[in-house]
Amino acid sequence: xxxxxxxxxxxxxxxxxxxxxxxxxxxxxxxxxxxxxxxxxxxxxxxxxxxxxxxxxxxxxxxxxxxxxxxxxxxxxxxxxxxxxxxxxxxxxxxxxxxxxxxxxxx
Amino acid sequence: xxxxxxxxxxxxxxxxxxxxxxxxxxxxxxxxxxxxxxxxxxxxxxxxxxxxxxxxxxxxxxxxxxxxxxxxxxxxxxxxxxxxxxxxxxxxxxxxxxxxxxxxxxxxxxxxxxxxxxx
Numbered sequence: 084x085x086x087x088x089x090x091x092x093x094x095x096x097x098x099x100x101x102x103x104x105x106x107x108x109x110x111x112x113x114x115x116x117x118x119x120x121x122x123x124x125x126x127x128x129x130x131x132x133x134x135x136x137x138x139x140x141x142x143x144x145x146x147x148x149x150x151x152x153x154x155x156x157x158x159x160x161x162x163x164x165x166x167x168x169x170x171x172x173x174x175x176x177x178x179x180x181x182x183x184x185x186x187x188x189x190x
Numbered sequence: 191x192x193x194x195x196x197x198x199x200x201x202x203x204x205x206x207x208x209x210x211x212x213x214x215x216x217x218x219x220x221x222x223x224x225x226x227x228x229x230x231x232x233x234x235x236x237x238x239x240x241x242x243x244x245x246x247x248x249x250x251x252x253x254x255x256x257x258x259x260x261x262x263x264x265x266x267x268x269x270x271x272x273x274x275x276x277x278x279x280x281x282x283x284x285x286x287x288x289x290x291x292x293x294x295x296x297x298x299x300x301x302x303x304x305x306x307x308x309x
Contacts, residue, residue: 084252117295119235126285126299127235133294170235174294177249179225179237 085109085175087182095190102158104185106171111151115174118147118156121184122167130169131156161187192216192298194286199303202276210303212269212286217298220244220264223289225296226271228282228305236282239271240289254280276307 086109096102106116114134119127129138131147134154144159158165166189171182198210210226226238239260240249248260259272269286283302290297 115294119296121235126301127296128299129290129295129297132290132297133292138297172235172237172295177240177247177293178251179227179240179296181227181235181237184234 085112085173085180087171087173087180089169089171089182089185091185092183093186093188095188096161097190098161098163100161102161102165102187104156104169104171104187106149106154106156106182108152108154108173112173112175114150116147116149116154117172117174118145119170119172120165120167121170127170158187192288194288194298194300196284196286196300196303199284199305201306201308203309204277204307206276206307207272207274208276208305210271210273210284210286210305212300214267214269214286214288217288219267222291223293224262224269225287225289226260226269227285227287227296227299228280229285229302230279230282233282238284241269273305276305278307281305281307 088107090105116134118131121127135147146157168184168186170184193215196212202208241260257275261270285302286300287296288298
């Protein structure tokens with residue numbers, strides 16, 4: 084089974100900061116990697132799929148990159164609405180695995 | 191607007207069973223793979239199962255194999271999760287989810303239904 088790791092687990096940042104979160108798979112997943120944002124008490128929201136494609140309606144300050152085992156989610160100019168937990172998720176052989184999450188909180 | 195509404199959660203004793211349901215509206219339910227994803231209290235997301243459009247293929251996380259069974263009724267736009275031999279570690283908020291057109295990510299989520307396994 085493919086395992087996912089994320090770093091950091093927690094990130095403290097200020098409004099306007101550029102934030103980068105890293106996700107690593109235990110083996111190559113090609114570009115089958117998605118990113119989600121989740122706020123407390125809410126369902127997750129898809130931000131990016133296929134490593135770098137922005138989901139419709141997601142602000143352009145979010146971007147994704149990477150392939151194979153290592154991926155990054157970047158948030159340019161962090162906004163108050165962006166303080167949340169972010170998860171990566173891989174797809175392989177009709178199955179998914181989520182990363183453990185990265186909480187972005189206010190510095 | 192895509193909507194997914196789960197029901198059926200509650201308090202269950204260890205070793206007991208529970209059946210979750212999800213109704214999808216606002217889209218052609220039969221065209222999509224569907225998933226169940228769960229989240230234990232204060233923890234991260236855990237994928238549970240995927241089911242193909244016609245129900246002919248099902249893929250489970252190892253921890254629920256042999257205990258959970260997913261099914262669907264496309265005529266009723268409904269997804270189900272039969273959970274048997276429940277354990278304390280199955281306690282979680284269970285989300286019904288729609289898999290996107292490419293089959294590689296979840297593009298729509300329900301609000302979740304809570305399942306608590308406790309004596």
